[in-house]
Amino acid sequence: MVMCSKVTTAPQTEKLILDLLNRHDADKNGLLDKAEIQRAFKELNSWLPSYRSYFGIKMADEDGDGVINMNNKELDNLVQYIKKQKYDLPTQKNWHAS
Ligand SMILES: [Ca+2]
Numbered sequence: 001m002v003m004c005s006k007v008t009t010a011p012q013t014e015k016l017i018l019d020l021l022n023r024h025d026a027d028k029n030g031l032l033d034k035a036e037i038q039r040a041f042k043e044l045n046s047w048l049p050s051y052r053s054y055f056g057i058k059m060a061d062e063d064g065d066g067v068i069n070m071n072n073k074e075l076d077n078l079v080q081y082i083k084k085q086k087y088d089l090p091t092q093k094n095w096h097a098s
């Protein structure tokens, strides 16, 4: 029996979300604040980016300081939250659109 080595789409999705969030850390301080997350949701064509960023932080912010720390589990929580919304993620070819 041959082991199927087909790559699932999940890691790719997460990578795209991570890339997106990295690009939206505008001041590069390793923290995502509400405004930065809101811009990320806007890029995903969310109808309610401020609602999504509010709940994204609520779900992902484990220490309760109101920002998402990109160096720990909080970023991962946010990625999972965004993934659950099933947005059409930007593909590599329109990466440089903004
Ligand atoms: Ca930031």
Ligand SMILES: [Ca+2]
Pocket: 061, 062, 063, 064, 065, 066, 067, 068, 069, 074
């Ligand atoms: Ca936090």
